[in-house]
Amino acid sequence: MEAENGRGRRIGQVVILGGGTAGWMTATALARTLGRSVAITLLESEEIGTVGVGEATIPTIHWFNDLIGLDEAAFVAATQASFKLGIEFVDWARPGHRYFHPFGQYGVAFPGVPFHHRWLKAQRDGLDLPLDAFSLASQLAKDNRFAKPVSEARSILSTLGYAYHFDAGLYARHLRGLAEAMGVRRVEGKLGAIAQDPQNGFITAITTQAGERLDGDLFIDCSGFRALLIEGVMQAGFEDWSHWLPCDRAVAVPCARVADTTPYTRSTARSAGWQWRIPLQHRTGNGYVYASAFLSDDEAAATLLAGLDGEALADPRFLRFTAGRRRRAWVKNVVAIGLSSGFLEPLESTSIHLIQSGIAKLLTLFPDADCDPGLADRFNLLLDRDMDNIKDFLILHYHATADKPEPLWQHCRAMVLPDTLVAREAHYRATGRIMIETDELFREASWLAVLNGQGILARDYSPIADTLEAPANRTQLEQIAALIARAVPTLPRHDAAIAALTGGGRAAA
Numbered sequence: 001m002e003a004e005n006g007r008g009r010r011i012g013q014v015v016i017l018g019g020g021t022a023g024w025m026t027a028t029a030l031a032r033t034l035g036r037s038v039a040i041t042l043l044e045s046e047e048i049g050t051v052g053v054g055e056a057t058i059p060t061i062h063w064f065n066d067l068i069g070l071d072e073a074a075f076v077a078a079t080q081a082s083f084k085l086g087i088e089f090v091d092w093a094r095p096g097h098r099y100f101h102p103f104g105q106y107g108v109a110f111p112g113v114p115f116h117h118r119w120l121k122a123q124r125d126g127l128d129l130p131l132d133a134f135s136l137a138s139q140l141a142k143d144n145r146f147a148k149p150v151s152e153a154r155s156i157l158s159t160l161g162y163a164y165h166f167d168a169g170l171y172a173r174h175l176r177g178l179a180e181a182m183g184v185r186r187v188e189g190k191l192g193a194i195a196q197d198p199q200n201g202f203i204t205a206i207t208t209q210a211g212e213r214l215d216g217d218l219f220i221d222c223s224g225f226r227a228l229l230i231e232g233v234m235q236a237g238f239e240d241w242s243h244w245l246p247c248d249r250a251v252a253v254p255c256a257r258v259a260d261t262t263p264y265t266r267s268t269a270r271s272a273g274w275q276w277r278i279p280l281q282h283r284t285g286n287g288y289v290y291a292s293a294f295l296s297d298d299e300a301a302a303t304l305l306a307g308l309d310g311e312a313l314a315d316p317r318f319l320r321f322t323a324g325r326r327r328r329a330w331v332k333n334v335v336a337i338g339l340s341s342g343f344l345e346p347l348e349s350t351s352i353h354l355i356q357s358g359i360a361k362l363l364t365l366f367p368d369a370d371c372d373p374g375l376a377d378r379f380n381l382l383l384d385r386d387m388d389n390i391k392d393f394l395i396l397h398y399h400a401t402a403d404k405p406e407p408l409w410q411h412c413r414a415m416v417l418p419d420t421l422v423a424r425e426a427h428y429r430a431t432g433r434i435m436i437e438t439d440e441l442f443r444e445a446s447w448l449a450v451l452n453g454q455g456i457l458a459r460d461y462s463p464i465a466d467t468l469e470a471p472a473n474r475t476q477l478e479q480i481a482a483l484i485a486r487a488v489p490t491l492p493r494h495d496a497a498i499a500a501l502t503g504g505g506r507a508a509a
Helices: 020-034 061-067 072-078 115-124 136-142 168-181 297-306 351-364 373-399 407-414 419-431 444-453 463-467 470-490 494-502
Strands: 013-017 039-044 082-084 086-090 098-102 163-165 185-188 191-196 203-208 213-215 218-221 238-240 249-255 265-270 273-279 284-290 317-320 324-326 334-336
Touching: 013 020, 013 213, 020 039, 020 061, 020 168, 020 351, 061 163, 061 351, 072 168, 072 494, 082 494, 086 136, 086 444, 098 136, 098 444, 115 463, 115 470, 136 470, 168 185, 249 297, 273 297, 284 297, 324 373, 334 351, 351 373, 373 407, 373 419, 373 444, 419 444
Parallel strands: 013 039, 013 218, 039 185, 086 265, 218 334
Antiparallel strands: 082 163, 086 098, 191 203, 203 213, 238 324, 249 284, 249 317, 265 273, 273 284
């Protein structure tokens, strides 16, 4: 349909290259939003494996689940999911130390003075309660319990946040079923040829190796690290961040579930990186993210296998990657979503968030068939900001350590930090203030958890907190901690909460 009355020609066909989590999340979101007004085709091959190690999420996933109308009970059952209240960090700040990054908020919202400034003042006035005492999520996680947040602000349950652990392969399969029911057409096969308009360089079609031609107005590159369209055709360029985030390998292996399912991810620092533990209903996911400059693949696999909870269920699987981002994730009529747009290691479970972040931006800026370059510029700017902020948050974990003599940790302590992170840490140390922008992913509570957990402590607090009477402030905080302590044993065990949602007995077995 030609443009008329000043209106651009609408996109009629979208082609998604690649399945997996990124491809099927994109297909489902587009189908849900656009209905059948746009034909959506997804090309994937059963012969090409997906990365599939990003099995832990953060609370922003609720936005995506709401967008596509996901039924939580069906989703949890189909993907063997468990709930996630946060991440436990073991041996990160120093050997023998652990801390918890909870979802939700610390304390309760008081008028006038932010809660953590009240806590900083109370510490100065003699309060001897750690930050974790004021997080219901942290205390529930320690006791292997789970509860969902409520909207009633007067309830301590309103301070909770939660996400999920799930089997990424089962998640993609579940989304595929939803997408195909909404009209998405899946084509089995591998990419063969790519056709471009000789005048403007837009991709006009891709052809499978079997010869099937898929015409499109907009192409979504979900081909993972290969970035077949955004890099292979559009040559978007790549900004390498490995000087800040030197881990470039991962080895993953699932093991048998041998105990109750914990409602949190565990990250344990190792000599040349860190090991993840992600509990699912039917198994436990494990992996070692490491820097190949400091550790061989064989040593990494041996370390991982020696630290499993139960029997290994598969052979170790290795992945290679480079931390960084595509210089442009949208070029002409190609938009990269997921790993094709860049990669940040899964230390804070942001991989799936970055997929849905790209989807959200694409929906907001969804173009006409001419793909106005101004839309691409805005998309790239916003995605760059998102990745930059996450990058700084990850670097914080690596550089703020002590008593760790291994070469990786020596390198990270000595490296020159991004100016943005230097400024943020300086502000917190000097004033207790956490400087974040309104659109940043990680909010005050997250930065507070990791700054304090990694040993970066505030020397002062907001002067406004001095308007509070010290005894009254301490008493209020002690009452909040006591309320949380009383609430924890009244709430369900994690496996019981899963079973109650899904109506099954397997999770509680």
